[in-house]
Amino acid sequence: MGSFSVMHWVIVLMIVMLVFGTKKISTIGSDLGKAIKGFNDGVKGESKEADGQK
Structure with a gap:
C-alpha cells in the first residue's frame, strides 16, 4: 500500500x-x-480584542 x-x-x-x-x-x-477568509478574519479580530485593541 504505497x-x-x-x-x-x-x-x-x-x-x-x-x-x-x-x-x-x-x-x-x-x-x-x-469560509477560510472569514475564519482568518475572525481569528485576527479575536486576537486584537484580547490585546485590548479594536
Whole structure:
C-alpha cells in the first residue's frame, strides 16, 4: 500500500469532475475560500480584542 502515482490522481480528478461537474466544483471552491477568509478574519479580530485593541 504505497502512495498513489500521478496517474491515479488524474483518474480520481476526472471521476470527481464527471460526478459533480465543473460548475459545482468551482462553486464549492469559492465557498471554501470565503469560509477560510472569514475564519482568518475572525481569528485576527479575536486576537486584537484580547490585546485590548479594536
